[in-house]
Amino acid sequence: MQHPDAIPAIIEHLEQQLQSDLRCPKCNHDHINRWGTLKHLQRYRCKACHKTFTALTGTPLARLRKRELWMQYADSMLSSEALRKAAARCHVHLSTSFRWRHRFLKLADYLNTPVLTGIIEADQTMFRESFKGKRKIAKRPVRKRGNDNKKRVT
Template sequence: MDGKRFATWMRQLPLLTKGQRGKLMEALGPALGLDRLREAIEVNRPAPCCPACEAERPYRHGQLRGLQRYRCRACCKTFTALSGTPLSRLRHRGKWLDYLDKMLDAKSVRAAAEAVEVHRNTSFRWRHRFLELAKHDRPQHLNGIAEADELFLLESQKGSRQLDRPARRRGGVASKRGISREHVCILVARDRTGQTHDSVTGRGAVTTPQLHRHLLPVLDLDVLLVTDAHAAYRAFAREAGISHECVNLRAGERVRGAVHVQNVNAYHRRFRQWLARFNGVASRYLPNYLGWQWALDGARIASPDRFLRAAMGLFHT
């Protein structure tokens, strides 16, 4: 629209009724959302590398669905800032930031879909696309005093077309008492500064090889590892040459000076309470929910813009 026609259109705005103004704002919503999205992605950020050949210094090459398009000088392929990310080819971009705002409020799939007016299947797809890279935004090392403990959840194959066990009612219980292969083990390690690393180790109790695979890479050499009296931790610390202290929870020992696991157990409690609002999640998606909780814990990610950059793999910008 040229400037003269736009000025004429603007002069007619006061003549609109309340209902017409509401329809106008509703029609402008996706466009305004796309402007916010473009600003969150491209402002104060250099041009991205080519996702095909990783060459730098591309040049601008027009627009593609509201986003700046680039052309690689080396391979001549065109791309945008979303190319090569889990967000590539997702539609309704103007609603993404509103949806991420609902994720910061930990809304359910259906509640978020209703709030931003998309289908529930779209809401589910968006949730896990946004978390696919964001779940990797974790601390590289734990230092000082690090507590480690396991959290067990009943294994769920929700959404699977074929089960490798008899079906059970929602909210069911294990067929055996205690920890068994019917439970999924989540290993959580947390230092006294609040830095947290978690991983899904598999079914059943944690083993020493699993501790070497999941826990050892994130521990500093001079760390003091504090755990319960599980034999796997003692064997792991001895083999890895890491200082280790334990508390005997079965004997009623909770705290011995600075030696306790209350910090990590409090994180377990917060995760259980937060996860309960979703009425059961499939075990295969647990890493996504762990990353989501870590983003929300302590308001680490407090804005949709920051959440969007994390979903694109931009953790430190």
């Protein structure tokens, strides 16, 4: 299996983000040990729940394979290539291309989402109401279908 010579910038960013607030993603405990490496990524182990994790755990990139092709696939996304063309460019299956596209789009939201703190107040909440399947609807007027008989010229 080929390993990349350098870790892509996205993974470096995720590792720096994890280092700034090193907590277990499972139990949120802050007593963490370094626990070797896993595929060129630092691995950590929680002292409380004994679970191991990396910087990718809990992110949209978790459990995705072929890390060496991610940057090439990201380039194909930036150049607006279709799924089939991007799959052929990276030599992956179409279903893999579809999965990667959606995970990379989720990653963009994940990295750009600010953490909300404090009290949040909402003034109005609107809910759509469905009358599907109801035979008697008293809240709204009956819809008229077809031609209006009053406008008919005889």
